[in-house]
Amino acid sequence: MDKSDWLDRLELELKALQAQTFRAGDPAALKEILLSLCRDSPPEAIAREDRPWLEKLELDIPVYKPPAYRATDGLPPGNGQWKFLQGIAVGITGVDYALADTGTLVLASGQSGGRGLSLAPRHHIALLPLERILLSLDQFLDLYPQGESFLSQGSAVTFISGASRTADIELNLVLGAHGPKELSVIILCFPVGIAG
């Protein structure tokens, strides 16, 4: 498959996984798409990740920053400080890589600042730089011939293929079992200036 076909393939696979896809030709188009996707959510219910290239997009969306996480001595019952996440309906994250042939997004916690913003909000909006589309899992794994370089990606590297789902009740497919009910992927077809 030609590299130019990878984008089409990715969109096809994502659609099969009930995810929405958009192409943004420039930052203005991106803002427009985001605006329409977030239409029904109040500004305080929208949060984005804090990665450098997202910063440069000047999206005017607050950064996901939970109340100070204290490395407590002993462990008090309850992790109440995380409950604030409950108030966030839309989580906007970057994507490290996408694997076209399975419709998979790869998010590394070390790059994205954590694990939770792609999980807890009802709607996950993923911003994917065009140049980060790979064809397959094998291509991704080939990027890390040495274990160390993979370990440096963070404490959790998560492959996401579609919105959260279950079929545990008589095989009826239900989206949003625990994680996002909706996944929207915006492909950024303009240079976003990823370092490295």
Added chain:
Amino acid sequence: MNIRTEQFKKQAARALKDKTMQEAISRASRRFSQNRTQAFGELSEAEALRTRAHEIKVEAIAHLDAYLEEFTASAQKLGITVHRSADGAEACRTIGDLAQAKGIEMVVKGKSMTTEEIDLNRHLEAAGIQVWETDLGEFIIQLAGEGPSHIIAPALHKTQQQVAALFSEKLGVPYYEDPEKLTMVAREFLRDKYFQAGLGISGANFALARTGTIVILENEGNARFSTTFPKVHVAVVGIEKVIPGLKELGVFLKLLARSATGQKSSTYVSLIQGPRRPGELDGPEEMHIVLLDNGRSRIRQDDEMRPSLYCLRCGACLNVCPVYQRIGGHAYGWVYSGPIGSLVTPQFLGIQRAKYLPMASTLCRACAEVCPVRIPLPDLLLTLRRRIVEQHGLPWLERKMMESWGVCQTSPGSYQAALGLARIGEEFTSGLLPAGVHLPEKNFHRIWEDGQV
């Protein structure tokens, strides 16, 4: 869960009369297996991948001690505390002590057959700790007080009406039959628990020796919640889950979800390598891995049975098994069911306690055809049967029948005589045979003599 493998025959007989369960199980397993067939059809070099997966497992289990040592060292470097547990009791004690030392009152759990195997929930609950299963299927059977009836879809045997009644009784919600509504009830109920629990427990599908990474596949996101928000994460990992590294993982990731549900990939594949790091906003402060033996080393030493350890717990063998489809998972009497249950249960619990299980196979080989790591399930079941006969001898009736069969086969005359007797016998016993079962009007010898061949 209570072990009821000794009552297999009674349980199977009862299951055969439970049409609701049978229909639920066979409809679901047929759909899983159709999905698998389609997914494998679209996968290039599927057969070569299965062979490669088998080879990786052969090599990994052959050098298990070295890989476990490497994995332990790699995980420790990531700040993970690694425990080795010889058996389930020790693993439960380790986890229970850890929870109590930290004053943890609530635990959330991702789906894990290994923790079912060691009955971890019961142990923690006995210590006064509240445990919540968070996978929807596991949550349903926890509320119902039942064990899993399928390796990947534990509540497969329940109808939506049964789930509706269960939720309304146990959670005090209105009676909703709609699966979407029921799922949202569970979502709402469990969402708070992730933030209240001090400890999240998961299993692992793979453990990578080179990096110390554990890999968890799931669709719902509950395992991600359980391993992200509680301050302590404990992963219970059977020692046979260790593979060399990322490259090998690639082979299994292509096979596992396709074998289980027919998905190209599970919705979430989490590669977890340690607790939260500086600069990360979430993730547990502490991570522990309990490497569980619980009989696995013994199976490994048993050359004939060693391939039992290659299993990925995908459930594909259940979905194609004519026996499983009719009796469902509970009849097997323990956590593992279907062909793989018939194979591993007698090895984990001892042949004495589960001697009927290896008999619960037609040897049709459908399981071997679909196994993603090419475990020769029917051959291994035959080996177990042979051992059972060696230890216990044949039952009286079977021994007599075999002896008579031997006599009949000694000469054409005795064979013909036996056939004649059988024909007379049929007249008297016709009522005993299932409808439609009878000897042919002419046997082959007669047809041959009559020149009709």
